[in-house]
Amino acid sequence: MSDHPVTIKAVHPPLPERLRELVASDLGSYVLAVVLIVLPLLVSGSWMFAIGVCFANAIGVLAVSFLVRYGGEVSIGHAFFAAVGAYSVAILDTRFGLSLLVSVPLALVLGVVTGVAFAWPSRKLSGIYLAVSTMALALAVPELINNTDALTGGYEGLYVSKPLIPGLPMSFQRYYVALAVLIAVVFALARFRHSRQGLTILLSKAHPAAADAFGTRQVWARCAVLGISGGIAALCGAMLAFAGSTVSPSGFTLWSSIFLLVGSVVSFYGLTLARALIGGAFLTLVPQFLSASGAWIPVFYGLALLGMILLGHYLPRLKEMMARHGGTA
Amino acid sequence: MMDVATKSLTGQGIALSFGGIEVLKGLDVEFRAGEITGLIGPNGAGKTSLFNCLTGAYHPQKGAISYAGHSLEGLPPAARAQKGIVRSFQHVALSPDLTVLENVMIGVARNYHSGWLHAFLPTVRGRHEKAEMRADAERALAELGLAKAADKMPSELPPGMLRLVEIARAIVGRPAVLMLDEPAAGLNNSETRDLMRSLSALASPDLVMVVVEHDMDLVMSICDRIYVLNFGAFVACGTPAEVRSNEEVVRIYLGSDDD
Numbered sequence: 001m002s003d004h005p006v007t008i009k010a011v012h013p014p015l016p017e018r019l020r021e022l023v024a025s026d027l028g029s030y031v032l033a034v035v036l037i038v039l040p041l042l043v044s045g046s047w048m049f050a051i052g053v054c055f056a057n058a059i060g061v062l063a064v065s066f067l068v069r070y071g072g073e074v075s076i077g078h079a080f081f082a083a084v085g086a087y088s089v090a091i092l093d094t095r096f097g098l099s100l101l102v103s104v105p106l107a108l109v110l111g112v113v114t115g116v117a118f119a120w121p122s123r124k125l126s127g128i129y130l131a132v133s134t135m136a137l138a139l140a141v142p143e144l145i146n147n148t149d150a151l152t153g154g155y156e157g158l159y160v161s162k163p164l165i166p167g168l169p170m171s172f173q174r175y176y177v178a179l180a181v182l183i184a185v186v187f188a189l190a191r192f193r194h195s196r197q198g199l200t201i202l203l204s205k206a207h208p209a210a211a212d213a214f215g216t217r218q219v220w221a222r223c224a225v226l227g228i229s230g231g232i233a234a235l236c237g238a239m240l241a242f243a244g245s246t247v248s249p250s251g252f253t254l255w256s257s258i259f260l261l262v263g264s265v266v267s268f269y270g271l272t273l274a275r276a277l278i279g280g281a282f283l284t285l286v287p288q289f290l291s292a293s294g295a296w297i298p299v300f301y302g303l304a305l306l307g308m309i310l311l312g313h314y315l316p317r318l319k320e321m322m323a324r325h326g327g328t329a
Numbered sequence: 330m331m332d333v334a335t336k337s338l339t340g341q342g343i344a345l346s347f348g349g350i351e352v353l354k355g356l357d358v359e360f361r362a363g364e365i366t367g368l369i370g371p372n373g374a375g376k377t378s379l380f381n382c383l384t385g386a387y388h389p390q391k392g393a394i395s396y397a398g399h400s401l402e403g404l405p406p407a408a409r410a411q412k413g414i415v416r417s418f419q420h421v422a423l424s425p426d427l428t429v430l431e432n433v434m435i436g437v438a439r440n441y442h443s444g445w446l447h448a449f450l451p452t453v454r455g456r457h458e459k460a461e462m463r464a465d466a467e468r469a470l471a472e473l474g475l476a477k478a479a480d481k482m483p484s485e486l487p488p489g490m491l492r493l494v495e496i497a498r499a500i501v502g503r504p505a506v507l508m509l510d511e512p513a514a515g516l517n518n519s520e521t522r523d524l525m526r527s528l529s530a531l532a533s534p535d536l537v538m539v540v541v542e543h544d545m546d547l548v549m550s551i552c553d554r555i556y557v558l559n560f561g562a563f564v565a566c567g568t569p570a571e572v573r574s575n576e577e578v579v580r581i582y583l584g585s586d587d588d
Binding site for chain 1: 384386405406407410411415416418422423424425426427431432434435436438439441443445447448449450451455458459462498502
């Protein structure tokens with residue numbers, strides 16, 4: 001019936017062609033990554049520290065955005081998974097003297113396991129009901145940490161000091177390790193979007209019955225999304241522990257979870273490097289910029305949030321208008 | 330080797346009711362491999378309910394369903410899909426986040442089994458799998474004349490084309506049982522004619538194809554056998570010529586002088 005010839009692309013395009021496609025598809029992210037790599041040459045130590053923590057928070061923002069994009073759900077409890085990752089790194093560092101090479105993979109695994117463990121009993125919940133049930137996780141974190149103080153250090157927390165590469169300045173390691181993990185997460189998520197699992201999970205979000213009819217059970221999709229999201233959030237926690245050098249219950253409260261959601265919203269649930277950094281900046285850098293504003297901090301912070309959301313909302317329309325004017329000029 | 334005649338989808342005594350209302354009244358049905366079977370009847374006759382029972386979306390209170398002699402009892406839709414029993418939907422069910430090509434690739438996903446590592450990392454196996462899925466999907470789209478729409482988003486296409494994309498998704502994985510729920514809904518005359526040719530070309534000795542459709546020209550043209558359903562019970566079954574001459578069918582579709 002077709003008048004169009006069947007065109008089947010080569011299974012393995014030549015490597016240079018693949019590289020060209022890869023670079024052309026996301027040039028902005030590559031430029032941004034290069035800028036971030038050379039940035040420590042231009043900024044002072046305190047800013048380097050803050051930007052390292054911003055990278056860690058950007059990973060947490062990605063975790064929440066992943067849940068929204070692939071599961072169609074929101075969470076106000078992701079600080080729980082971040083705490084799992086942070087305390088995995090801190091406990092293995094202080095109690096067992098193990099480096100990030102061991103603790104970060106373990107944090108990732110524990111994040112995935114706790115994510116799936118939460119997904120299974122909550123598999124029938126959605127919308128506001130799921131969001132509120134995630135809140136229960138966030139509320140439990142500080143108490144869980146304080147009641148296991150022999151291991152977690154309780155209120156005082158733990159200090160993470162073991163370098164990944166002995167001999168290199170810790171300040172540079174805290175910055176570059178967090179950046180490397182952030183870039184790795186962005187890269188992995190970009191791959192995932194085009195994978196078999198990514199495609200079927202996206203169909204399951206829009207039409208669960210259709211996904212079911214093609215072999216993807218809704219329960220599997222829910223567990224997969226929360227497992228991956230929990231794993232990414234645990235990586236966020238692991239990097240918060242390493243880049244921020246300390247972990248304590250005050251870093252993983254309900255407010256921490258809410259700010260991760262705020263970061264996700266201002267980044268418009270984007271899963272690119274730039275979007276994740278915008279979200280991370282609202283958790284770390286924007287409050288630091290506003291620190292001289294005294295009592296006005298919450299007001300200015302709210303205005304910054306509003307400004308960002310309006311900018312994100314109207315920018316595509318402005319671009320469209322400018323393109324139209326450019327086209328007719 | 331299994332005889333083609335035994336590769337049929339059968340239902341015996343299928344009964345389904347919702348809140349005391351009998352939707353299906355003990356239906357016996359056999360959809361044979363190598364044939365295109367039509368399932369027709371007025372709105373509310375129970376066609377989609379029977380579809381849902383056969384694909385596992387509904388579980389009938391009574392009766393047995395089997396494919397190629399193996400019982401499908403208790404199997405959810407995803408498990409039946411793994412056995413090659415796939416369907417299209419009365420209302421288009423594509424993901425708005427995916428391109429047309431990616432939506433069609435989902436239809437073949439069940440045939441691949443690479444692990445999570447390949448989903449996140451640029452492994453050779455993962456790349457190979459994606460390229461194969463892509464090639465299969467491009468072939469299915471081309472078969473239905475949709476090659477040029479591959480990179481478009483569903484929101485950019487008219488309803489008739491979306492319907493064809495759904496069919497491409499259903500056929501891409503080389504199903505054993507293909508169940509199409511109103512495939513011609515929303516298509517214009519030319520698209521319907523193309524669809525008829527395409528479905529006829531798809532028929533093969535191993536494939537069980539079932540079509541629920543209101544377009545009588547399509548059903549009478551492409552189907553080898555037709556079941557006519559009314560108020561949850563079959564009123565006729567036979568070749569298109571036999572069904573067309575059945576008085577009860579004529580009465581249901583055209584109404585009698587007494588009505």
